[in-house]
Amino acid sequence: MIEVRGLHKSFRTPVVKEGRFAGLRTLFTREYRLKEAVKDINFTIRKGDFVGYIGPNGAGKSTTIKMLTGILHPSAGNVKINGFDPHQQRRQVAKRLGVVFGQRSQLWWDLPVKDSYDILAHMYKVTAAEKENRLGELAELLDLKEFWLTPVRKLSLGQRMRADIAASMLHDPDVLFLDEPTIGLDVSAKRSIRGFLKQLNHEYGKTILLTTHDMDDIEQLCDRVMVINHGQLSYEGTIVQLRDKIGLPTRIKITFHGPVQLPVPEGLSLPIELGLDENHTFRIIRADGCEVHIEANRQQVKAMDILRVVGSWGEVADIHMEEPDFEDVIHRVY
Numbered sequence: 001m002i003e004v005r006g007l008h009k010s011f012r013t014p015v016v017k018e019g020r021f022a023g024l025r026t027l028f029t030r031e032y033r034l035k036e037a038v039k040d041i042n043f044t045i046r047k048g049d050f051v052g053y054i055g056p057n058g059a060g061k062s063t064t065i066k067m068l069t070g071i072l073h074p075s076a077g078n079v080k081i082n083g084f085d086p087h088q089q090r091r092q093v094a095k096r097l098g099v100v101f102g103q104r105s106q107l108w109w110d111l112p113v114k115d116s117y118d119i120l121a122h123m124y125k126v127t128a129a130e131k132e133n134r135l136g137e138l139a140e141l142l143d144l145k146e147f148w149l150t151p152v153r154k155l156s157l158g159q160r161m162r163a164d165i166a167a168s169m170l171h172d173p174d175v176l177f178l179d180e181p182t183i184g185l186d187v188s189a190k191r192s193i194r195g196f197l198k199q200l201n202h203e204y205g206k207t208i209l210l211t212t213h214d215m216d217d218i219e220q221l222c223d224r225v226m227v228i229n230h231g232q233l234s235y236e237g238t239i240v241q242l243r244d245k246i247g248l249p250t251r252i253k254i255t256f257h258g259p260v261q262l263p264v265p266e267g268l269s270l271p272i273e274l275g276l277d278e279n280h281t282f283r284i285i286r287a288d289g290c291e292v293h294i295e296a297n298r299q300q301v302k303a304m305d306i307l308r309v310v311g312s313w314g315e316v317a318d319i320h321m322e323e324p325d326f327e328d329v330i331h332r333v334y
């Protein structure tokens with residue numbers, strides 16, 4: 001459905017001279033610097049996928065999205081969306097594509113929300129009946145009626161984002177590109193946007209590519225994640241595979257029915273005589289009365305082995321496992 005092959009984008013920017021009359025000298029003797037924003041990117045996104053596209057600031061995410069939407073022309077390589085080239089066959093692609101830029105609204109600032117939809121429907125050649133039908137459904141799903149007649153500039157950020165997402169869906173596209181759709185939103189506004197996106201993907205089968213710096217968005221919504229760094233893809237796969245690859249330890253808190261005698265001091269790994277070898281061990285990080293905190297790499301040591309060993313220290317009352325924070329995992333990939 002979305003195919004990207006050998007995608008490159010370089011920008012040529014004039015080098016600004018320093019010192020007296022710098023502006024003038026820059027005008028007459030132009031020197032250019034080449035910035036390779038995207039370097040040989042390849043990926044395929046199938047129908048119904050929900051894929052996260054993440055990377056640090058300046059990594060090349062927006063440049064990629066702009067090439068996918070046809071706003072920018074690749075320096076090399078190609079993009080196909082449903083078989084069409086977004087730059088050369090813009091009209092065909094636009095019909096099947098919805099785009100939301102969280103930082104920039106596609107609605108008319110001074111017009112009531114409803115009027116923006118009338119203009120967009122006209123631009124996309126959506127019939128009056130289709131428009132009524134879709135807006136009825138979207139208004140219900142995104143709770144649009146409360147600000148239907150309000151000018152866009154007076155909307156809260158959460159309302160504006162809901163209105164923008166509805167606008168991108170008005171022509172019923174199969175594919176959605178979302179660039180930071182939850183930026184700046186409070187917890188409940190984020191939840192409502194995420195719920196809607198989930199529904200679009202699960203129930204309506206929409207294919208979604210999501211760019212965000214919010215790792216909760218990625219963890220809660222995406223089946224797959226692509227990481228871009230310095231213009232190149234540094235990881236592509238599921239979130240579970242990514243966690244396994246990075247292999248951060250799981251934190252486990254064990255509560256005993258009484259104080260425990262530990263076989264090794266805090267900070268040390270368990271010794272071999274307990275039936276664990278040096279590659280399959282775990283570490284005591286803190287002991288506090290009846291509570292013991294350990295760290296284990298669950299790729300290396302089985303939960304049953306941990307239970308067997310800690311069970312020999314005393315009577316276990318409770319065990320609480322905490323998987324590594326996804327932000328920490330991502331930090332390692334960046």
Ligand SMILES: Nc1ncnc2c1ncn2[C@@H]1O[C@H](COP(=O)(O)OP(=O)(O)OP(=O)(O)O)[C@@H](O)[C@H]1O
Nearest residue numbers: 011013035037055056057058059060061062063064
């Ligand atoms: N029009 C342009 N002219 C020159 N350089 C550009 C242009 N657009 C982007 N760049 C450069 O290309 C690189 C990638 O930028 P891009 O906006 O794609 O990053 P990003 O991953 O979207 O970052 P962020 O998370 O901060 O939005 C950056 O170094 C940026 O300065």
